[in-house]
Each structure stands twice: as structure tokens, then as C-alpha cells.
Amino acid sequence: MTKWTVDEFIQAISSKTEETQGKTIENVSLNDVYYAVSAIVNEEINSSWTTTNEKYQKKKPKQVYYLSMEFLIGGLLESNLLNSGMWKVCNEALEKLGFDPVEIYRQERDPGLGNGGLGRLAACFLDSMASLQYPGHGYGIRYRYGMFEQRFINGYQTELPDYWLKNPYPWERRIDDESVQIEFGGTVHMLKRNDGSLECKYENTDKVLAVPYDVPVVGYQNQVVNTLRLWSAEPVSSIDEENTDEYYHQLDHNRSIEQISGILYPDDSSEEGKRLRVKQQYFLVAASLKKIVNEYKLNVRQSLIHLPKKVVIQINDTHPSLAIPELMRMLMDDEGFGWDVAWNITTNVFAYTNHTILSEALEKWPIDMIKSLLPRLYMIIDEINERFCQGIWFDHHDLRDKIPEMAIIADNQIHMARLAIVGSFSVNGVAKLHTEIIKTQEMKDFYKLYPKRFNNKTNGITHRRWLLMANPRLSDLITETIGPSWIKHPRELTHLLRYTKDRPLLEKLGQIKQQNKQDLAQHIHKTTGIVVDDQSIFDVQIKRLHEYKRQLLNIFHVIYLYNELKENPQLEITPRTFIFGAKAAPSYYFAKEVIKLINTVASIVNNDPSIKGKIKVVFLENYNVSLAEKIIPAADLSEQISTAGKEASGTGNMKMMMNGALTIGTLDGANVEIKNLVGNPNIFIFGLRSQDVYNYYQNGEYSANGVYENDERISQILHQLRDGTFGQQDIEFKDIYYHILSTNDPYFILEDFDSYVETQQLVDQAYRNNNKWLSKSLVNIAHSGKFSSDRTIQEYATGIWRIKKQT
Incomplete structure (x- = not known):
């Protein structure tokens, strides 16, 4: 260049x-x-x-194609x-x-192409593939509207349209001549050819045009530019305005087609919403596979029998799992292969990444819906399931009684994670603990069946965006201290370990953190009107709002501190600013109540002169990549407090660690690996372990009411949710109160509260020794290179994809 x-x-x-x-x-x-x-x-x-x-x-190298419903690429x-x-x-x-x-x-x-960690991970992976010179590309959907733009009105989350394409997007390039046609619904007729093989005929299908928009993925100073291809759904034919009888029918039909790429994650609490999600998923995989196969035919010009030698397709979570039966359909119906050959090709092309063990996130679709929308694919899925179940019955007698729990089609539903496992040559978790839980608990029967198929690839983040770009002051200090080699080889950040006792360097590190905090404090004041103390601990929890991520535990701690200060205004605590950023899914009532509670507590705490500003609470609206780039360099404390065993990995923990924040967290996800690297003195671990949680679920011995009755702090907090302290008595937050006790606190917020408060007191004490805190901070930065997505992609490339760098 x-x-x-x-x-x-x-x-x-x-x-x-x-x-x-x-x-x-x-x-x-x-x-x-x-x-x-x-x-x-x-x-x-x-x-x-x-x-x-x-x-x-x-x-003609082997190339990887990364299929994902989300790419949270940021600016x-x-x-x-x-x-x-x-x-x-x-x-x-x-x-x-x-x-x-x-x-x-x-x-x-910010492009509205993703929502949370799944989409940001996909973006980091594309960056690393290009920067490491691997031939790899992303395939997604060009949503006209992102999930939503978040605003707070009277403390409640309000969702506004995120029309991010209102102005021209300078990075995309529309390629009309590579548009492909996708078909939904209709009827399928099986006809026998003269040679005895079967031919499929499709009638009365609903046709949609998938129009590609390509976005460049620029490698770091190496002249490599890979591609993120995004598909837009458009009508196949234009509206005939002269035919008035058909005009309005066509108009409605065209609008329904455009909905397919209309909005990220439509509400699937209704039948209509579920159908739209399935349409989106099939639209993505069908268009992408047509492009991949056509490119192979054009460039490689070999039989598709050799497809696995040149193509590997990574399924990012269960959303693109329909790619497996769709490739089978293409190979059999369009290319004339028999079942066995097509299945051999398919199962050597796909690799599946599992991102969750939460049952509600492991997608399942009603049989009748798939039959109606994708009749031919249902026939193929049914055959995959039949052959899979027969294989267990005849060849794995020890698993016969597990067939109902392993079948792809069961309980009138199609289980997409099971389809992904059966149809892939690789199944990976995204942190060591997560992978072990998959193998020993959630998917243990599949692991028993396919032990060589399961592997771990701990997530990573691109240090180019999250350190070099987001925190140039710190990046310059690192380069000044150990040279620039770390930029291309992030594991060399470990050279910083030589300086953990270097007082002048630590002073510079402290000054940089202080400048970043001043910048964030100014942003907070400008956007919220809240004045925060930039000398206070910046205590940060930024992630999707979900019960298992336990923002509720965090705000309970804030309420506890407020109660303590009200009782004793002279209480010696280190001033602290609690910073939240999170969106709740529009239909997730409980999560939205937690947002309201945080905002209500903030309005009370921030305006109570009796506590002398010792604690402040800030909930920043519309959390996204650009906002994260402002918050993360300023964080002192990184809240990673999910219920142990529930968070697959986390990547916010890596980003804040890389920028010098210390982690307070459970032994969950990648927190385990962070602790093993930095050592106990440089991280704050609390709470139940994953095995403890599992045991409680198994033996049913946990009693939330018991904790509530025996811990006066918890009793007080829960009573305050009902007595009008934070709103109208018995109206505002009673649902949180009843939910915690009536469901027996499924995410162990009450059980972990005591350990969390005690550990937060250790944070308070540790922060008072500025030199020691900065030393701990530098240890975290030094070890963060392990969590660069360059390392993760290198492991995928050699361990799963078998692709080579194109230098």
C-alpha cells in the first residue's frame, strides 16, 4: 500500500x-x-x-467460510x-x-449486524484471518435494521429502530451479477429417472433474490484483504403498477420478502417470529452455499467429491445448522450424487462451534414449521435422523436407551445442535471449562459416540482494535518499553513482566489510566449529566443483560453499600463509580425490570448528598462497539460474575484485562484460564464453582429462602424491592422479589452474595495501595497476549481447518 x-x-x-x-x-x-x-x-x-x-x-488454496448470523464489526x-x-x-x-x-x-x-459476544467474536476472527494471511471469509445477512437502539425513558428500556443504513455505508460494494435465487415452501415431487435414481421437482415455491454486498476485511499492514459477504433479500420481480388487482398483493408479498433481511433477531415469542427466524437462517445458508459451490466449480474445476480438500465451513453456533441438509440437497438434487457420497462430502466440510449450554439457547424448531417452509430439507433431516438413530441401535448398544435424548427429531421438534454435531467433523467449545462441561454433562452421550470430534478453542479478541486502536496511550507506552514486535506477536507482551516492580513505569501506567478515566468521565457527563469522580474505582459490567450474567448481583452489592453508608455516613470506603452497559432482548421482561432497578438505584444514590458522592451509578445507553472502545481503556475493575458453568467463555473479560483492569469473577468461562495465567494475587475470585452449581441442580439441596431468612443484608435488600424504597410500594420491583424466591434463585445470586461482598471489600483494600494495584494491572496486561484472536485462529487453522497462510 x-x-x-x-x-x-x-x-x-x-x-x-x-x-x-x-x-x-x-x-x-x-x-x-x-x-x-x-x-x-x-x-x-x-x-x-x-x-x-x-x-x-x-x-486455489483451501479456504474457510465462516457462517454467522452476527458480525459485530463496529466502525x-x-x-x-x-x-x-x-x-x-x-x-x-x-x-x-x-x-x-x-x-x-x-x-x-456502528453497523447493526450483531448484538453481543457471538458477533464481536466473528468480527475479531475475520480480522485475525486477514492479518495472519489465511484465506478466510465471513458470510452473514445485511440487516437493514440492527436489533434496536436503546433509550431510557423513566428508567425503562425503550427500543427505537436502529436504521444504521439511513446514510450511505462507504465500505460495502453491491455485486448484482452474483445474486442467487432462494426458494421457500411449495411442494416436492420425487420422480424416478430411467437409471433408477430419484429426481426432485419443486412446484409453487416462493422465490427470493439474495443480493450480495461485499465488505473488505483488511489485514494488518500486509496487503491482504479478505471479504465479508452480506446477503440482502429482495423480490425476484418488480411490482406491476398497471395491474391494480395484483398491485397491493405484490406489495405485501415484497415487503414480507424484504423482512428476511429486515431486522437482526426478530422477536421469536410468536409463531410469525419463529418463521421469520427460520427464513433468515435458511436464506443465509442457501445463498452462501450457492456462492461457495459456484466458486469452487469456477476456480477449482474438480468433481465436488474433492470439495473437503478445498472448502471448510465453520458454523458459528446453531443458527447456520441448516447448511448441513442444504448441502446434502444440493449434492443430491442438483449434482446427482447418491446419499452415501453426499454425506461423506458434507460431514467432511462442516465444523461446528458451540457457544452455550443454556437449553433455551440451543435452538429447536417445530417439525410442522420446517415441513411448511422447507419441505425438501425436512425430508433430508428426517433421513439423517433415521440413519443416525439406526446407527446407534445397531452399532452402539450401550447408547440405545439414550436415543430419545440424542435424536435430531424428538418431541415434535428438530434439535439444531444435535444436527450440527451429527453433520460436522469437528465440535468445539470456546473455553476449557466450557468444553469440559459439554463433554461431561450437556453433550456427554455425543462425546461418548464421537470422542475424537470434540475439541477446545478458547476464544480471543483482536488486540489491534482493543489495545492498539482503543488505547493508543497504553500502546505507545508498551512499545516504548518492550519495542513494537508485540503488535504482530502479542504473546511478547509477557516481556512486560520484567517491569512489575519498576516504579517509574508503573507511575506512567497510572497516569495513562487516569487520563482514560478523565476522558470517560467527560463522556459520561456529556451524555448523562452525571458528574463522576475520576479518582474513584471505575467498576465496570458491560455485556448483554441476562439472568445468568447476574447484573442483579452487582446492583444488590450497590444497594448494600448504599444501606451501609446511610447507616454510617462516615464509613471508610474507597469511592467507586459503578458503570453498566447492556441491552435486554425486547421480550425479556425480567431483564428489563433489572434495567429499571439499576436506573432507579442510580437516581437515588447519585442524588443523595448524605453519602457525599462516595458511590455513583451510571447506566450508559445503547451499548455497542464504539461505546465499549471508550469504556474499556478506563476500567479499573472488570465484573465477570456469571453463575459458574453458565458463561461459555466471555470476551469482555479479555478486553478489559488487556487494558489493565483487574477481574472480579467466578471460576467460569475463560476466567479460569485468566486466573491460571495471572495467579491468585492478581485476580479476585469468589462464589460457587461449576461443580457446586451442578451438584445443587442435581440434589436440590439449595434453599433461597434459607439464605434470605438468615442473611439480614439480603433480607433488607429484598424488602426494599417491595416497601417503596425504590419506587411505588409493592408495585415497582415486586416481580424481582417474587421471582428470586419463587424460582429458588436459579442462578444463585443470594448464595454467592456473601462471598461477592467479601471479595469486593478485598478490592477496596487492594486499590488503596496504588503501586501494588498498578503492578497487578501490569501482570494482567502482560499475560493478555494469550487471549489474542490471532492465537485462537492459529489453533483453528492447524487443528480444525487445515488451511495454510498465503504469504
Whole structure:
């Protein structure tokens, strides 16, 4: 890529604003400059994008295709500038022109292509594949609306449309001539050919056009540009406005088609919502497989029998599991292969990543729905299930009585995780503990059947975005201390361990954290009006709001501290700012009640002069990647407090660790591996272990009422939910009160409360010794290189995908 000088970049911005906006640089808006800089970057990376694709066509390497319903890519301008080697030059050029680079980058709206950790992981993986020069691409859906834009009205979450495509998106490229047709519904007729084989005929199907939009995935300063392909659903034919009888029918029909790529995660609490989700999932996999197979035929020009030698498809969670029967359909119906050959090809192409053990997240679809929407696929799934169950019956006598619990079709439902396991050559968990739970508890019968199929690949994050870009002050200090090699080899961050007693370095580290906290404090004041003490502990919990993630435990601790301060205003505690960021699914009533409780507690605590500002509570609206990039560099304490055994991995824990926050958490997900690396003195562990939780579930000996009756602190907090302390008496939060006690506290919030409070007191004491705290912080940064997604992708590439770098 071109080596730019600052003056050249200034000239390019001026020329581009005149060319695209018809304005001189003196008259442009911030948005004009954003589009001008984006155009410059696009021109720079397009040649590398073309060269990369030509190299893959010429060399014909084995390629990986990452299928995911989410890609939470965040803003791309700053990331693309960084990865193409233009970031610092651009910053200087903008400053010389009188613009604040941060304000220019802030013009970019986060694409509404993902919601949480699943989508952010997919984005990190694409970044690492390109940066490590692996031939790998993402396939997703180009949602017109993201999940929703979150606003708080009277403390309640309100969902507004997230129309992120309102303005042109500069990074996408529409490719009409690679559009493919997808078919739903209709009837299937099986006809016998002259040679005795069967032929499928489809009638009265509902046709949808899948139109591709390609987004470049730029590798870090290596001229590699891979592709994220996003599919948009459009009508096959245009509306005939002259035929008035058909006009409104066509209009309604076309709108229903466009809904397929309309919104991320439509509410599936209704039958209509479930049908739309299934349509989205099939739309993604059918369009993607057509592209993958067509590309193979065009470039490799070998029989599809050899497809596994050139193609591996990673299924990111159960959402794309319909790819397995869809490839079978294509191989048999379109290509003429028999069942056995098609099954051999299919089961050597797909690999499945499991992201959860929560039963509600392991997708199941009603049989009648799949029969209606995808009649041919249902026939194939039924046959897969029949052959699978027969295989157990005849070849695995010890598992015969487990067939009802292992069958892909059971209880009038199709179990997508079971389909993914049976149809893949690899099944991986995303943290060591998670994988062990899968093998020994949740999927132990499948592990017994396919012991070589299961493996672990602990998640990772791209340090380029989450350290180099999000925290340039810290990145510069690290480079100044150990040199720049860590940027391409993040495990070299361990060289920082030599400096954990280096007082001048620790002082610089403390100054950087303080500057980042001041920046976040200003953002908080600007967006919420709340003034926070930037000398206080910034205690951060940012993640999707769910019972098992236990934001409720966090706010119970806040209420406890508030009660203590009300009783004794002179109480010696280290000032603390509790920072939350989270969205609750629109239909998740309990989670939305927790949001209301946090906001209500905040309004009381923040406005009570008697506690002298010793604690503040801030819930930042509309948590997304851009907001995370502001919060994470400023975090002192990272809240990773899920019920042990419930969080598959977590990646927020890795991001905050990488930026010097200390973790308070249960031994859950990747917290276990963080603890093993940094050691007990450098992490705050509390609560039940996963085996304790499992034992409680098995023996039923846990009593939430017993804890409630015997712990005065908990009794007080729960009574306050009903007595009007935080709202109207017996109305506002009674549902939380009754839910905790009537369901026997399924996520052990009350059981872990005592241990959590005690550990938070240790945090308070530890923070008072600034030098020791900073030393612990540096130990965490030093070990965080292990959690770079570069390491994760390297493990996938060698252990599952068997792909090679294209240097």
C-alpha cells in the first residue's frame, strides 16, 4: 500500500471533498470529511482486495467460510486506517486541517449486524484471518435494521429502530451479477429417472433474490484483504403498477420478502417470529452455499467429491445448522450424487462451534414449521435422523436407551445442535471449562459416540482494535518499553513482566489510566449529566443483560453499600463509580425490570448528598462497539460474575484485562484460564464453582429462602424491592422479589452474595495501595497476549481447518 506523507494526505482530503461534495475544505462538515477520508481509504485498499482475490483464484488454496448470523464489526474507518498503515498520518493531517480526528471517526454509525459476544467474536476472527494471511471469509445477512437502539425513558428500556443504513455505508460494494435465487415452501415431487435414481421437482415455491454486498476485511499492514459477504433479500420481480388487482398483493408479498433481511433477531415469542427466524437462517445458508459451490466449480474445476480438500465451513453456533441438509440437497438434487457420497462430502466440510449450554439457547424448531417452509430439507433431516438413530441401535448398544435424548427429531421438534454435531467433523467449545462441561454433562452421550470430534478453542479478541486502536496511550507506552514486535506477536507482551516492580513505569501506567478515566468521565457527563469522580474505582459490567450474567448481583452489592453508608455516613470506603452497559432482548421482561432497578438505584444514590458522592451509578445507553472502545481503556475493575458453568467463555473479560483492569469473577468461562495465567494475587475470585452449581441442580439441596431468612443484608435488600424504597410500594420491583424466591434463585445470586461482598471489600483494600494495584494491572496486561484472536485462529487453522497462510 502507498506510503503517505501528512501533506499528501491533506491534499487528498481537500481534493476528495471538492470531488465528492463540491465544497472547499473551509466549508465542509464533519460528515463530509468522514466520507472523503473513507473514499481515500477505499481507493487504497481496493487494489489489495483485487490482488488478494486474484491470488486465491490462481493458487486455489483451501479456504474457510465462516457462517454467522452476527458480525459485530463496529466502525471500520479507524480500523481500516490502522490496518492499512495510514492511521497516524491521517490523524496528523486532520489536526493540521483543524479537525479533531475523534469527532471525524464518531461520524460513522456502528453497523447493526450483531448484538453481543457471538458477533464481536466473528468480527475479531475475520480480522485475525486477514492479518495472519489465511484465506478466510465471513458470510452473514445485511440487516437493514440492527436489533434496536436503546433509550431510557423513566428508567425503562425503550427500543427505537436502529436504521444504521439511513446514510450511505462507504465500505460495502453491491455485486448484482452474483445474486442467487432462494426458494421457500411449495411442494416436492420425487420422480424416478430411467437409471433408477430419484429426481426432485419443486412446484409453487416462493422465490427470493439474495443480493450480495461485499465488505473488505483488511489485514494488518500486509496487503491482504479478505471479504465479508452480506446477503440482502429482495423480490425476484418488480411490482406491476398497471395491474391494480395484483398491485397491493405484490406489495405485501415484497415487503414480507424484504423482512428476511429486515431486522437482526426478530422477536421469536410468536409463531410469525419463529418463521421469520427460520427464513433468515435458511436464506443465509442457501445463498452462501450457492456462492461457495459456484466458486469452487469456477476456480477449482474438480468433481465436488474433492470439495473437503478445498472448502471448510465453520458454523458459528446453531443458527447456520441448516447448511448441513442444504448441502446434502444440493449434492443430491442438483449434482446427482447418491446419499452415501453426499454425506461423506458434507460431514467432511462442516465444523461446528458451540457457544452455550443454556437449553433455551440451543435452538429447536417445530417439525410442522420446517415441513411448511422447507419441505425438501425436512425430508433430508428426517433421513439423517433415521440413519443416525439406526446407527446407534445397531452399532452402539450401550447408547440405545439414550436415543430419545440424542435424536435430531424428538418431541415434535428438530434439535439444531444435535444436527450440527451429527453433520460436522469437528465440535468445539470456546473455553476449557466450557468444553469440559459439554463433554461431561450437556453433550456427554455425543462425546461418548464421537470422542475424537470434540475439541477446545478458547476464544480471543483482536488486540489491534482493543489495545492498539482503543488505547493508543497504553500502546505507545508498551512499545516504548518492550519495542513494537508485540503488535504482530502479542504473546511478547509477557516481556512486560520484567517491569512489575519498576516504579517509574508503573507511575506512567497510572497516569495513562487516569487520563482514560478523565476522558470517560467527560463522556459520561456529556451524555448523562452525571458528574463522576475520576479518582474513584471505575467498576465496570458491560455485556448483554441476562439472568445468568447476574447484573442483579452487582446492583444488590450497590444497594448494600448504599444501606451501609446511610447507616454510617462516615464509613471508610474507597469511592467507586459503578458503570453498566447492556441491552435486554425486547421480550425479556425480567431483564428489563433489572434495567429499571439499576436506573432507579442510580437516581437515588447519585442524588443523595448524605453519602457525599462516595458511590455513583451510571447506566450508559445503547451499548455497542464504539461505546465499549471508550469504556474499556478506563476500567479499573472488570465484573465477570456469571453463575459458574453458565458463561461459555466471555470476551469482555479479555478486553478489559488487556487494558489493565483487574477481574472480579467466578471460576467460569475463560476466567479460569485468566486466573491460571495471572495467579491468585492478581485476580479476585469468589462464589460457587461449576461443580457446586451442578451438584445443587442435581440434589436440590439449595434453599433461597434459607439464605434470605438468615442473611439480614439480603433480607433488607429484598424488602426494599417491595416497601417503596425504590419506587411505588409493592408495585415497582415486586416481580424481582417474587421471582428470586419463587424460582429458588436459579442462578444463585443470594448464595454467592456473601462471598461477592467479601471479595469486593478485598478490592477496596487492594486499590488503596496504588503501586501494588498498578503492578497487578501490569501482570494482567502482560499475560493478555494469550487471549489474542490471532492465537485462537492459529489453533483453528492447524487443528480444525487445515488451511495454510498465503504469504
